[in-house]
Amino acid sequence: MNPILAEIYSTVIPSAPYVIAAYALIWIILLVYVVIIMRGNQKAQKQMMLLEEQLAELKAGK
Amino acid sequence: MGKSKGASPKLPEVGQWPDKIAPAVAIAGIVLTTLGFLMAFFYVPPVAGAAVDGVELIGGMMVANKLLISQKIFYFHMPVAMVSFVALAFSCYYGVRFLMTREWRYDTCSAIAIEIALVFVVATMATGEMWTRFEWGVWWTWEPRLTTYLVLMLIVIAYFVLRSAVDEPERRGVFCSVIAIIATIDVPICFAITRLIPSSIHPVVLREGGMSGEMGMCVALVAAGMFCIGFALYRARFGQVRLAQRVEAMKESLED
Numbered sequence: 339m340n341p342i343l344a345e346i347y348s349t350v351i352p353s354a355p356y357v358i359a360a361y362a363l364i365w366i367i368l369l370v371y372v373v374i375i376m377r378g379n380q381k382a383q384k385q386m387m388l389l390e391e392q393l394a395e396l397k398a399g400k
Numbered sequence: 401m402g403k404s405k406g407a408s409p410k411l412p413e414v415g416q417w418p419d420k421i422a423p424a425v426a427i428a429g430i431v432l433t434t435l436g437f438l439m440a441f442f443y444v445p446p447v448a449g450a451a452v453d454g455v456e457l458i459g460g461m462m463v464a465n466k467l468l469i470s471q472k473i474f475y476f477h478m479p480v481a482m483v484s485f486v487a488l489a490f491s492c493y494y495g496v497r498f499l500m501t502r503e504w505r506y507d508t509c510s511a512i513a514i515e516i517a518l519v520f521v522v523a524t525m526a527t528g529e530m531w532t533r534f535e536w537g538v539w540w541t542w543e544p545r546l547t548t549y550l551v552l553m554l555i556v557i558a559y560f561v562l563r564s565a566v567d568e569p570e571r572r573g574v575f576c577s578v579i580a581i582i583a584t585i586d587v588p589i590c591f592a593i594t595r596l597i598p599s600s601i602h603p604v605v606l607r608e609g610g611m612s613g614e615m616g617m618c619v620a621l622v623a624a625g626m627f628c629i630g631f632a633l634y635r636a637r638f639g640q641v642r643l644a645q646r647v648e649a650m651k652e653s654l655e656d
Binding site: 340341342343345346347348349350352353354356357359360361363364367368371372375378379381382383385386389392393396 | 437449452453454455456458463465466467468469470472473476477480519522523526527530531533534629633636637639640641643644646647650651654
């Protein structure tokens with residue numbers, strides 16, 4: 339490559355890992371939050387089902 | 401979580417119109433941010449850096465400067481920071497509503513909004529750190545914008561520490577609302593600090609000649625997408641927290 343072009347593109351390769359990391363980190367952070375919400379939702383739904391079963395048993399026992 | 405003082409049709413609740421549009425908004429957010437990503441790398445030309453000793457013809461344009469690819473981080477860094485500010489404003493709004501009414505639903509909304517703010521604050525910090533490390537050669541510097549934004553992040557973290565530390569619900573709600581208001585007061589300080597302190601080395605778009613049409617369009621697209629994602633995350637979390645609150649209420653009534 340001619341020296342002028344090499345100088346023009348000199349920051350491209352060294353900055354690439356930081357650019358990729360920045361974009362990856364945004365989506366990782368958002369995905370982690372989505373996973374937290376989904377797990378919380380699953381846990382709450384399971385508890386709700388158990389409570390509804392308990393409630394049905396209590397009603398049947400009366 | 402404390403009990404509500406009574407049902408009111410005006411209170412935020414699961415199943416209202418925001419939940420009906422949330423899935424479509426989430427998809428719009430993904431589409432817009434994807435378009436913004438493609439635009440940032442394939443449509444918006446790279447920003448020129450330091451001058452080189454000569455000129456070359458690249459893609460039909462005469463180029464006499466180094467191409468700063470690291471600047472591409474800006475197209476997502478600024479929008480996520482904007483979402484964090486807006487989420488904090490919502491947290492403050494619901495905090496004020498809680499202080500005025502002592503209605504627990506507003507405390508819940510305030511807590512979720514500040515949680516969303518924390519997610520986007522962390523994303524802003526992460527992207528900013530990547531740019532700082534490459535451009536300034538350091539992971540951290542006590543530059544005014546970075547420092548005020550770090551203070552903002554610490555206030556938001558303090559909110560959650562306080563929330564888990566105070567047992568009495570009424571006090572917890574009041575303290576947390578006040579912290580949400582304090583965090584929001586820091587938002588204009590964060591925004592204006594680079595203008596108030598001229599020695600600040602953090603880039604300021606307007607001071608540096610503003611954005612070109614392509615850059616502005618890209619930032620607007622990503623910002624719209626990120627706002628959609630922030631909204632969808634808020635509604636998803638709200639639904640989950642309300643379900644957990646109903647489970648707790650049901651447990652209490654079964655114990656009684």
